[in-house]
Amino acid sequence: MSKQILMIDDESDIQTVACMGLTMMGGWQVLTASSGKEGIAQAKAHALDAILLDVMMPDMDGVATLKALKADASTQAIPIIFLTAKSRAINRKELYALGAQGVIHKPFDPTTLASQISGFLGWKD
């Protein structure tokens, strides 16, 4: 069964690379949003299996977006996996503590991205 994923990242190049991997390798449907605000709107509008959320974004960053999603009843159940360009290990614990289901560090391998997400969420291929 095909999964529907929302990717929120202000970098369109990364969106492109990631989308290509997820669709080609996982066969998933990928929605994209360039900001937290846009992402929240998308999340409310679609039935999502997971959200891939960039941590550092202008205006509303990943942490604020997560909090907003968790605060909203319609979106709070959606599993969220962070994408971060910050140093390894440092705030991984903080991010998990916020309620994230997984943390993927940039740069990531687009060809294994789908299996990484499946791993975090316990999905079987």
Next chain:
Amino acid sequence: MSALLPNAPMTSSGATSQNTHEAILDTETLLNVAGSLIVVFDRQGKIKRFNRTCETVTGYTELAVQGHCVWDFLLIPEERTAMKGIFHQLTHGQTNTYYESTWVGKAGETHVIAWSNTVLANPLGRVDFIISSGIEVTEQRRSRRQLEGQYRQSHLLVEITQKVRESLELKEILQTTVSEVQALLGCDHVFILQAPPNSLVHLAAEAITDFAQGPAQSLLSRPWPANPLLQPSYVDHYRRQSISVIDAMDGSGVAPEIVAILKQLAVKSELAVPILAHAHPDEGAENGHKDNFWGLLIAHHCTQSRRWSPLEIDLMQQLANQIGVAINHAQLLEHLEDIVIERTAKLTKTNQQLRREMDERLRTESALRRSEKQLRLITNALPALVAYIDIHHRYRFNNYAYETWYDIPYQKIKGRQVSDIVSLEVYQQMLPYLEEALTGEKVTFELEMIQSSGERLWASISYIPDIQEGRVKGIFSLVSDISDRKAAEHMKDEFVSVVSHELRTTITSVQGSLTHLATGRLGDLNPQGQELVDIALKNTERLTRLINDVLDLERMSSGKVRLTPVVCPVPDLLHSAAEAMGAMANEYNIKLAIKPADALQVYAEPDQLMQALTNLLSNAIKFSPKGATVWMQARPVDSGGEPADKRVEFSVKDVGRGIPSDKLETIFERFQQVDTSDARERGGTGLGLAICREIIQQHQGRIWVKSIHGKGSTFYFTLPQPASL
């Protein structure tokens, strides 16, 4: 008459009176029964009668002396002229002449006789005869002289004793003694010899008569050794005796060497008495107050032999004793004077020393004041807070900066409690550090503080204990505003964070795109195209590692990483590391071997420790020949014996190319690879070992390497066991 004046010529004139006189004179009995000496002289002084008493006393018979004048033979020479004068007076009417004269008997002995005279004159008044009646007074005179001598001796002794008591001038006393003795005893030469130990004998005082200054005595004026008296043999002879009395040089009982010396000086009689005195205080205390031989008091008689009377000997003895006392006094005085001089010198020295010390103290105080003034000037010019805080948390010194920080006149801070000056919140934060510093530990910490203006600032605070004689007397406190540094650090953190984000974001796109291309899902590339994509991909991966390593190292060396160590089972760590590196080992065809580590535990942050272990394994794999084995081991080590020293030693061993000895020192520095091409060829960053070192040091561990170039290397590090933390 004939009996009285035999053969007396009869004068023709005045026959009556003459007869009457003759009748009287004829009385033989009268002449000879009297106990007195009776001599009848004619007017020329010639003896007419010489009674029996006279014969007995002188040894001359009347017959032998008749017709002779007394001054021709009987009188001692020195009285002869005087006698003639007396006779002249008697014949010219002075009838009451009483005199004494000294006769020399036939045997040579002397007799002192007191005479009274009667003149027999004719009617014309002419003196025809003189009748002298005498009594021998030799014994009386001798007794009187003896008494006078005794009196004079006693007087001299008293005088000298008094002088000894009164005068401290030894030279004067000695000179008086010899002069008085010489006059009193009528000696020719009286002198005192001093015989100091270990020194030459010398003449201390001397009195000499003109009479004695003959050619022999000229020797006396000569110095040693020409002067026989100064010969050691002379003094040494008397050194052992109490007193030496030589009446005559007849050789009886007198030592030959003394006879020889005395003969040289024409001495006929000698009286020598040793002078004893206390040992001089400077000549060693071992003698104490025992009397020692000091010298000699000697009297010489040269004109004739002389029999020294017991009285004279006693006088000399007593005088020698008194001289001894005088010497003791003089030596004591000299010693006292020496002591006074010495004490005065000491006192002067002490005074000078005291003065110097006082001057020094004044100079020191002045220098101290100057230095204190300078210190105050310097500390007041410092923007930092400088203070001295005592063990009761009271300020004892503070600089001007306190006034600007706390808005309190800086002179009014001294003596106040720290808690009165800083806010309660700050004081509570400071307190543990303050108390730690007061135990003798130097403490540095950072604290956010509030100034009087309400402005918050970051301060770096150092407390340096003032330890005197092993006790903490207080602490020097140095507080500096590090707000600017904090702001700069914050800016740097921001910058690093942004750069790291931007770099990773960029690389993510590049690497992701290349990965897609490399899979071939977007269409096949020709072999060259495929190769180029692989190269690009490999280098983006390396770039990623480089960025990660640079950021990790920056983070760790800036001290921002706060370790949250936990107890980790060592076997789990080793297996996890091997598992993480399994793929790489397979790729390089390397076997990873783990030596079981039993149930060891370490206290560490697992992520960090894994990073260190995987870095070491990665290096070992990269540099091992294909098919080789890399060993990983952990074992307990006990470096001291104290439980706190229990540690676990990890090691990673390879049989690779090894490290040249000159690189062993620098291998843990950044970008210090064995070969500069390693980074490119082996995909390393040159930071792996530097990161390992940071990690191990942060865990209070130690890292080192042993390597044989061409044979392989073993990297070691130690970590504390849980019990020891």
